[in-house]
Amino acid sequence: MPETMTTQPAAAAGEQRAATTIDITDLTCTFTSKRKRTTALTDVSLSVEAGEFVSIVGPSGCGKSTLLKIVAGLVPPSSGDVRLLGNPVTGPQREIGFAFQRAALLEWRGVRANILLQAEMRNMDKRQAAARADQLIELTGLTGFESALPHELSGGMQQRVALCRALLHEPPVLLMDEPFGALDALTREHMNVELHRIWRETGTTVVLVTHSIAEAVYLGQRVVVMTPRPGRIERVYDVDLPAVRDYGATMSSSTFEELAREIRVLLGASGHHG
Template identity: 75%
Template structure:
């Protein structure tokens, strides 16, 4: 508690990250010299066209992919191998089909060997917070896509990670559910103060959720620009959508992404 890395330094530091994949025929550069520092408590959203290496970037931070060159640090420590101080949410909920919602959330605790009673209490809190009450025993196939993703989110938050990495978590949801999930995620972020990095295709999602929006170019992925989001920390979905600042930023982003794609 007192050694919380939140107070000082960066939550995530990336410098000169480059990833090249070598296939038999050719060499492709997925990421090209990406540098980005993320402060504790920030909500950074990364937008970019498909295949720009956004997901790879998250996996590098998580220590699941090794960059060809460059350095990453998580909570001031260099990343070597899979990181434990994170929660990861994928586009697919990636739940265990044989476990009910609550048991799926508790997988996190079992895999980490966390204290059972404490984990169970935390799970119940999260279930309540995400509106999963009444569905604790439901198997994944009995849940809607949005509910499944809520379970995945709870699982990622169970151990109260200082950093939450989200790879297009709501990409497979319908527009309405997506808006609800955005609003919920915003609320959860405000309540927990977790540092979040969220990769998305959706400009609206990026602006509504982010304190900073990072725009990436098509392959090879580079950071084109970073926009601070000048919206209040506490956001209401409907209000934000009609806010002129939202409109301006969304238009800028759309223009930037469009021209980046055209130049490619």
């Protein structure tokens, strides 16, 4: 889907910035409640290139979800600089697709109508959006369930709908906050394979926050490991695996196993969670 990159207006501005899609510099985020101040993130700096797939792993409460929300402009940072497609992030960003841990679907809408919410909110061309929705429904294997309501779907299918919705407007950037966290292991593997394929086919820049080391390594070109609160970037691994990855072959490759073990040790050493 080469048209993905041409539809977004920021592409021209991004070119002279060496195609850096997300640029985070010295980011700090502190929440103040009545009782105490919590530092969620300190000194986070990260750049994500266009078309890259970056996974972020870390123990619970390390601020990785907060980091994603800051990039999306949903949470303001306390200090530091965040740029998306070359523009400073000051409010909610429109040039992104966001997938949440829960599917966050509208209960009263069927699959297709839920996906098309994106188009309605953005005033997209109706016919184009409908065609694109059909395409995505087919791509994610939701054919035959177009009018099913969310409560009639399994967790995996709900997440597919959420994924379709996040991709409908062909966003240059896809931010995913533990989208498969609530799924069973088998469904999760299938979704990983699908996400890998979708990323390959659309060339979208993806940032995936996850608890699963296997998921992070299988999907990511780079894996960012974070420390427990206050969240910092502990290490960034380059994943030395082929761009097109077969699930079974990748899982049993020595490169995968070594990297996964290394990350596991690192996470085990930096906290009790894993």
